[in-house]
Amino acid sequence: MSEFRMPSLGADMEAGTLVEWRVRPGDAVRRGDIVALVDTDKAVIEVEIWEDGVVDELLVAAGQKVPVGTPLARLRAAGATPPPPAPAAVAAPRPTEKPGAAPRAAEAAAAPPAPPASAQPPVAPAPIAVEAAAAAAATRRVHATPLARRIAESLGVDVAALEGTGPGGAVTRADVERAASPPRAAVASAALAPPAAELRAARARQAMAAAMARSKREIPHYYLTTRIDLAHALAWLAAENARRALADRLLPAALLLRAVALAAREAPEMNGFFVDGTLRPAACVHLGVGVSLRQGGLVAPTLRDADTKNASVVMRELTDLVARTRAGVLRSSELGDATLTVTNLGDQGAESVHGVIYPPQVALVGFGRIAEQPWAHDGFLGVRPVVVATLAADHRASDGHRGSRFLAAVDRLLQTPEKL
Amino acid sequence: MSETQRSDPPARIRQSYRDALREAHRDALRRDERVFLMGEDVGRYGGCFAVSRGLLDEFGPERIRDTPLSESAFVGAGIGAALGGMRPIVEIMTVNFSLLALDQIVNNAASLLHMSGGQLAVPLVIRMTTGAGRQLAAQHSHSLEGWYAHIPGIKVLAPATLEDARGMLWTALEDPDPVLIFEHGALYGVEGEIAADAGPVPIDRAALRRPGRDVSLFAYGGTLGKALAAADALAAEGVEAEVIDLRTLRPLDTATILESVARTHRALVVDEGWRSGSLAAEVIARIVEGAFYELDAPPARVCSAEVPMPYAKHLEDAALPQAPRIVDAARRLLGDAA
Numbered sequence: 134m135s136e137f138r139m140p141s142l143g144a145d146m147e148a149g150t151l152v153e154w155r156v157r158p159g160d161a162v163r164r165g166d167i168v169a170l171v172d173t174d175k176a177v178i179e180v181e182i183w184e185d186g187v188v189d190e191l192l193v194a195a196g197q198k199v200p201v202g203t204p205l206a207r208l209r210a211a212g213a214t215p216p217p218p219a220p221a222a223v224a225a226p227r228p229t230e231k232p233g234a235a236p237r238a239a240e241a242a243a244a245p246p247a248p249p250a251s252a253q254p255p256v257a258p259a260p261i262a263v264e265a266a267a268a269a270a271a272t273r274r275v276h277a278t279p280l281a282r283r284i285a286e287s288l289g290v291d292v293a294a295l296e297g298t299g300p301g302g303a304v305t306r307a308d309v310e311r312a313a314s315p316p317r318a319a320v321a322s323a324a325l326a327p328p329a330a331e332l333r334a335a336r337a338r339q340a341m342a343a344a345m346a347r348s349k350r351e352i353p354h355y356y357l358t359t360r361i362d363l364a365h366a367l368a369w370l371a372a373e374n375a376r377r378a379l380a381d382r383l384l385p386a387a388l389l390l391r392a393v394a395l396a397a398r399e400a401p402e403m404n405g406f407f408v409d410g411t412l413r414p415a416a417c418v419h420l421g422v423g424v425s426l427r428q429g430g431l432v433a434p435t436l437r438d439a440d441t442k443n444a445s446v447v448m449r450e451l452t453d454l455v456a457r458t459r460a461g462v463l464r465s466s467e468l469g470d471a472t473l474t475v476t477n478l479g480d481q482g483a484e485s486v487h488g489v490i491y492p493p494q495v496a497l498v499g500f501g502r503i504a505e506q507p508w509a510h511d512g513f514l515g516v517r518p519v520v521v522a523t524l525a526a527d528h529r530a531s532d533g534h535r536g537s538r539f540l541a542a543v544d545r546l547l548q549t550p551e552k553l
Numbered sequence: 554m555s556e557t558q559r560s561d562p563p564a565r566i567r568q569s570y571r572d573a574l575r576e577a578h579r580d581a582l583r584r585d586e587r588v589f590l591m592g593e594d595v596g597r598y599g600g601c602f603a604v605s606r607g608l609l610d611e612f613g614p615e616r617i618r619d620t621p622l623s624e625s626a627f628v629g630a631g632i633g634a635a636l637g638g639m640r641p642i643v644e645i646m647t648v649n650f651s652l653l654a655l656d657q658i659v660n661n662a663a664s665l666l667h668m669s670g671g672q673l674a675v676p677l678v679i680r681m682t683t684g685a686g687r688q689l690a691a692q693h694s695h696s697l698e699g700w701y702a703h704i705p706g707i708k709v710l711a712p713a714t715l716e717d718a719r720g721m722l723w724t725a726l727e728d729p730d731p732v733l734i735f736e737h738g739a740l741y742g743v744e745g746e747i748a749a750d751a752g753p754v755p756i757d758r759a760a761l762r763r764p765g766r767d768v769s770l771f772a773y774g775g776t777l778g779k780a781l782a783a784a785d786a787l788a789a790e791g792v793e794a795e796v797i798d799l800r801t802l803r804p805l806d807t808a809t810i811l812e813s814v815a816r817t818h819r820a821l822v823v824d825e826g827w828r829s830g831s832l833a834a835e836v837i838a839r840i841v842e843g844a845f846y847e848l849d850a851p852p853a854r855v856c857s858a859e860v861p862m863p864y865a866k867h868l869e870d871a872a873l874p875q876a877p878r879i880v881d882a883a884r885r886l887l888g889d890a891a
Binding site: 278279280281283297298299300301302303305306 | 818845846847848849850851885886887888
């Protein structure tokens, strides 16, 4: 028996609202399964579970806001205690099903085949019962209108959790909008339905403001800047992309992230956390990647184990991460435990960025836009694509000498792009 | 004093749909000497539905011509006259008789411009009565305008209002290609007020007849009045139905249809044609193609029962779209919210 607790989905997260359960008592879960949706005030996150087992009891109801660490559900080892003989609980209909439909199907499945009363071969009843049970067991497609689905996506509402009032019980726009606005009765309590997109954006802005203010208040930043010649890296990238299918092509960002990840592995003072007055270097490299949201605001989801994945994998995961960040559907493992953050201004950005460290991390690497610059090399002046790399680091954890070596390593790694 | 009188709103007169059609003919015959009317009983009898009563006296037998009972022959003659530079109006008594002229309409009128490499336009107008509801039984109660709306090369109009009865004919005559005008038989006697100086109207767009925000009712011809009556009944329940008069069945004004669905998110098509392969099916297909993500309920339709039209009054009424059925269908689209 173990407990599944409200996870910390960010260093600044103190409490979360359980928006929706994706499991019910009796469900078997495996490590990595998404079991709940949690609203952190910054985003609605799909929360994964970290052990295998069977859900024994849900301790917190949807809509409740509880502090980080609060037990949300009890989990028992698979096969430890046989489930109590309560067929009603096992066949409990999902809210979207017609009441009684599933139990009827279950009964039909449990009923012994009728004995052959006549010379007719007794084939008909059994297959029908099996089909009915299978149909009930299969995940039912939620009936929601196209408009309802479109609006639900923009408001971050899960249509599967709603009771439809439209034709044939379909979820309609009105159902989605009702679910997206806080219920009037619950205004006094802490219980909140998923807030509308604008509300969440405002709260995300507040949460970001709190983290950044804390960073500038507590962390003695120092800043280093270096210019990196990307001529070789971009030439390699162009040749590499010419060989690749359109969907598999690499952007410079993948190389920059890989270089930072590999450099971070060798620089424990840059990769980790400053907690309780000491530096705690991280054993792995999880890069926080700054993603600006179209409606404004910034989220830094986590690209896990970036030092062990090649550039192709990093590119693929980055693309997926950016898309899902902007759609507002991140998983719990993608938020909160980044060991080092990278902010990349991209094509349209300024020349350089001196970032604010995301506490309790100890460093932030910034890349400006890649631009052609005059570059002296071997006594000759030429024009090279150059990126300005900056390091904002915590002076309690490191100093300028270590920081310089870290940036030099990033530069060195970018000169051998084929190894990234 | 005379200044004041001139700026007064135009006078309105009381008129029937039939009168409005007759005025349209009179206007066209006066405006353009190439215009003439021909068909069965359009002259001395004044037209089977009395649309052309009095025109023979006013314009003479050269321009108001009675024809033999041969639709293929006189529609063919109309095509020939159009090719020869005239602007004929051919009246076919009812849509079921037009089947005898289908070859002339589809193979000749609709195709000649294409077959001649753009040399032979056919500026022909064919008018005919369509629809049921008058106890004329299975052979004189069809609504086959949806069939004609399938054919490239022609335009298909369905005037449902006095203004359209008065104004569509001249615009159709000015069109270089064949135009078919379907007049619903139940409309001829409908009276209402119309501007005394009403004139030509466009024939390339649908019309918003009643704005609403909850559901769009698409209707045309004989079903427009039923849709408007249904909208009245729905309004009494707090449901604001928007009513769109399709007016032109070919080419359909898809933009207006999709705009309405984008406003109301629910679509109900009312079509007196039989359901299978109907114009209603085409309208719904376009809605699903073009406004899928606007839909907050499956599109629905109210059509005629798929039976030969019964003669008995109660059976005929039951077979046709009626306002209460439209109201029921609209309520179902609104689900529990209604």
